Amino acid sequence: MPDNIADKLLHWYHSHARSLPWRAPPGEPPPDPYRVWLSEVMLQQTQVATVKPYFDRFTARWPSFAALAAADDADVMAAWAGLGYYARARNMLACARAVASLGRLPDSEAGLRDLPGIGAYTSAAIAAIAFCQRAVVVDGNVERVVARLFALEEALPAARPRLHALADSITPDTRAGDFAQAMMDLGATVCTPRNPVCPMCPLRTDCRAFAQGDPETYPRKSPKPVRPQRYGTIFWAERQGQVLLVRRPDKGMLGGMRALPTGPWTDEPPGLAGAPLAADWQLTDASVSHGFTHFSLECALAVARVAGHAPAAEGEWWPVAELDSAGLPTLFAKAARQAERIACA
Numbered sequence: 001m002p003d004n005i006a007d008k009l010l011h012w013y014h015s016h017a018r019s020l021p022w023r024a025p026p027g028e029p030p031p032d033p034y035r036v037w038l039s040e041v042m043l044q045q046t047q048v049a050t051v052k053p054y055f056d057r058f059t060a061r062w063p064s065f066a067a068l069a070a071a072d073d074a075d076v077m078a079a080w081a082g083l084g085y086y087a088r089a090r091n092m093l094a095c096a097r098a099v100a101s102l103g104r105l106p107d108s109e110a111g112l113r114d115l116p117g118i119g120a121y122t123s124a125a126i127a128a129i130a131f132c133q134r135a136v137v138v139d140g141n142v143e144r145v146v147a148r149l150f151a152l153e154e155a156l157p158a159a160r161p162r163l164h165a166l167a168d169s170i171t172p173d174t175r176a177g178d179f180a181q182a183m184m185d186l187g188a189t190v191c192t193p194r195n196p197v198c199p200m201c202p203l204r205t206d207c208r209a210f211a212q213g214d215p216e217t218y219p220r221k222s223p224k225p226v227r228p229q230r231y232g233t234i235f236w237a238e239r240q241g242q243v244l245l246v247r248r249p250d251k252g253m254l255g256g257m258r259a260l261p262t263g264p265w266t267d268e269p270p271g272l273a274g275a276p277l278a279a280d281w282q283l284t285d286a287s288v289s290h291g292f293t294h295f296s297l298e299c300a301l302a303v304a305r306v307a308g309h310a311p312a313a314e315g316e317w318w319p320v321a322e323l324d325s326a327g328l329p330t331l332f333a334k335a336a337r338q339a340e341r342i343a344c345a
Contacts, residue, residue: 002206005149005170005203005206006170006171006172006175006179008202008203008206009179009182009183009186009202009203010026010172010175010178010179010182011202012182012186012202013026013178013179013181013182013185014026014027016185016189017181017182017185018048018185018188018189020039020048020052021035021039021052021055021056021059022035022036022038022039022055023129023181026178026182027175027178030129030130030131030132030177031129031130032130033105033107033126033130033131034063034064034065034105035059036125036126036129036130037095037105037126037130038055038058038059038092039051039055040122040125040126041088041091041092041095041117041122042054042055042058042083042088044085044088044122045084045085046083046084046085048188050083051083054079054080054082054083057079058079061079062076065096065099065100065105066100068092068093068096069093069096069097069099069100070100071093073093073256074247074256074258076089076092076093077089077090077256077257077258077327078258078325078326078327079327080092080327081257081327081328081329081330081333082329082330082333084329084330085293086253086254086255086256086257086329087117087255088117089256090250090255090256091116091117092117094116094117095115095116095117095118098115098116099115105126105130107127107130107131107133108127108131108133109123109124109127109133109135110123112126112127121137121138121139123135124136124137124138124180125137125139125180128176128177128179128180129177129180129181130177132175132176132177133176134171134172134173134174134176135171135176135180136164136167136168136171137167137171137176137180137183137184138160138163138164138167139184140187141183141184141186141187141188141191142167142180142183142184142187143156143160143163143219144187144191144193144218144219145183145186145187145191145203146163146166146167146170147159147163147209147218147219147220148191148196148207148208148209148210148215148218148219149166149170149203149206149207149208149209150166150208151208151209151211151212151218152166152218152219152220153220154220155219155220155221155222156219156220156221156222157222158222159219159220163219167183186201186202186203191215193216194216195216196215196216198210198215227291227294227295227296228267228294228295228296229267229295229296229297229298230265230266230267230295230296230297230298231265231266231267231268231269231270231297231298231299231300232262232263232264232265232266232270232297232298232299232300233262233263233269233270233271233272233273233274233283233299233300233301233302234260234261234262234288234299234300234301234302234331234332234335235260235261235262235263235275235276235281235302235303235304236260236301236302236303236304236335236336236339237261237276237277237279237303237304237306238303238304238305238306238320238339238343239305239306239307239308239317240308241319241320241321242317242318242319242320243260243317243318243320243323243336243339244260244261244276244277244306244315244316244317244318245258245259245260245261245315245316245317245318245326245328246258246259246260246261246276246314246315246316247259247315253265253292254329254331257327257328257329258318258326258327258328259328259329259331259332260328260332260335260336261274261275261276261315262274262299263275265297269300271283271300272302275302276314276315277306279304279305279306280304280305281302281303281304282302282303282304283300283301283302284300284301284302284303284338284342286300286301286338286339286341286342287299287300287301288301288331288334288335288338290330290331290334297331299331299335301335301338301339301342303339303342303343320340323336
């Protein structure tokens with residue numbers, strides 16, 4: 001492989017870098033480490049377009065580690081609602097509080113990995129982008145670029161150590177942050193999963209997959225295992241214009257989030273098992289489906305009108321008209337829309 005890969009890519013990046021709210025322009029001093037860290041946490045398994053408005057709202061409300069560290073957990077979890085992978089939010093808060101206690105964000109990969117929620121990729125990205133350290137930054141976009149550049153036949157996920165080593169072989173000693181972001185941008189805008197725009201690629205003359213004429217077949221991938229199917233019931237209890245919400249346990253799926261009550265999530269539909277209070281529950285024809293990382297979930301929707309003198313339930317009664325402000329995760333926001341449509345029918 002030629003030794004000027006980095007020079008070609010950085011030259012391309014100077015003219016084609018994406019403008020993102022957490023970035024500094026190519027060649028400029030690095031941005032505030034807090035903004036780099038926050039963006040990398042939010043971008044884990046989440047698209048840039050989805051993250052942008054959340055990033056803007058978070059940085060306007062909590063502009064520093066100290067401000068976020070002092071925030072109320074419930075406020076942060078509500079602001080995170082819709083970004084998914086809610087363990088990230090809990091780790092984010094724990095990390096902000098650890099950094100506030102330390103007085104600064106560590107500038108080395110090793111120091112960063114000691115913090116909650118920061119793994120190998122995130123520590124490398126922060127070290128390179130925020131602190132100009134030479135670090136090998138490999139996300140999904142970079143994996144794709146490297147696999148095509150070297151026409152790596154080994155399939156993912158087993159190929160990841162080899163891809164990291166190959167990325168290391170072309171990472172420069174200087175401008176590692178710009179190089180990492182250039183690789184990400186190349187994968188996001190040119191070397192795309194489908195229909196890569198090879199004529200616009202600054203590395204096409206060095207790309208072995210392009211020379212073979214089949215870049216889209218890289219990276220090779222092992223067959224995906226089938227995700228298990230699970231079932232549940234979501235309960236909509238309405239009383240005098242309010243709906244019952246509960247706080248999910250801190251540990252587990254959607255931990256710490258406000259939600260509609262649910263019964264157990266099981267291998268078979270559980271019916272009305274786990275109803276949050278005694279009421280004339282009616283199972284509707286509506287259902288809500290949602291994909292989690294390790295399983296797919298389909299929930300039936302049960303509704304009930306609750307009298308004002310009904311026994312108190314564990315949770316809080318939230319005005320239906322203000323439900324958008326509750327910060328419900330996507331699964332429960334979908335169910336709420338279904339329930340409101342049924343109520344209006």
